[in-house]
Amino acid sequence: MQVREEQALRSRTASIVLDWAAEREPPFSGEGKGDFAAAIMAAHVVADEARLGLHRWIAAARRADMSWAEIGEALGISKQAAQQRFGRLAGHAGEGGADGATFVRTGATAFNEMRILAEEGRKGNELVALGVLTLIFRPSDRMWEYCRRIGTGSDSTRLQADGWNHVASYLPFHYYKRAIG
Numbered sequence: 001m002q003v004r005e006e007q008a009l010r011s012r013t014a015s016i017v018l019d020w021a022a023e024r025e026p027p028f029s030g031e032g033k034g035d036f037a038a039a040i041m042a043a044h045v046v047a048d049e050a051r052l053g054l055h056r057w058i059a060a061a062r063r064a065d066m067s068w069a070e071i072g073e074a075l076g077i078s079k080q081a082a083q084q085r086f087g088r089l090a091g092h093a094g095e096g097g098a099d100g101a102t103f104v105r106t107g108a109t110a111f112n113e114m115r116i117l118a119e120e121g122r123k124g125n126e127l128v129a130l131g132v133l134t135l136i137f138r139p140s141d142r143m144w145e146y147c148r149r150i151g152t153g154s155d156s157t158r159l160q161a162d163g164w165n166h167v168a169s170y171l172p173f174h175y176y177k178r179a180i181g
Contacts, residue, residue, distance in 0.1 A: 117146035143180040
């Protein structure tokens, strides 16, 4: 990519949040600190979508037989760094089956992961781990329900008393699962 192309992309990306700020009702003024929470959330959505897009392009490149060395070169990092950062996601997305192997759902954000969890739970897929933009499942013979909480302590104790099992934590959230039926 040439410098001019990179600058154009950066300018267009920056304008997304600026356009949002100008078009919202009421328009973002930046005069009070309350305005900034919505602006931060808008920028976060743009960043999440960009990360998801990067993962999708890398997965597509791998399916097109692009090597980890070539991907690393495109990103300005080593082959090993590219493979460590993206290998698990590009190699496992959409896999899985009745043999009990795990599979990964990518693109999970704070905004859509509870919907994904509910969908997979109804299919009988048990959450076993999670990571950046990923939820890792194992097929099971039961349906599952999931909840996400901020904080620990008495809430965690109460959840466990109600049959919820802690799966993982990914700041600021703690994730719990419970078999249905």
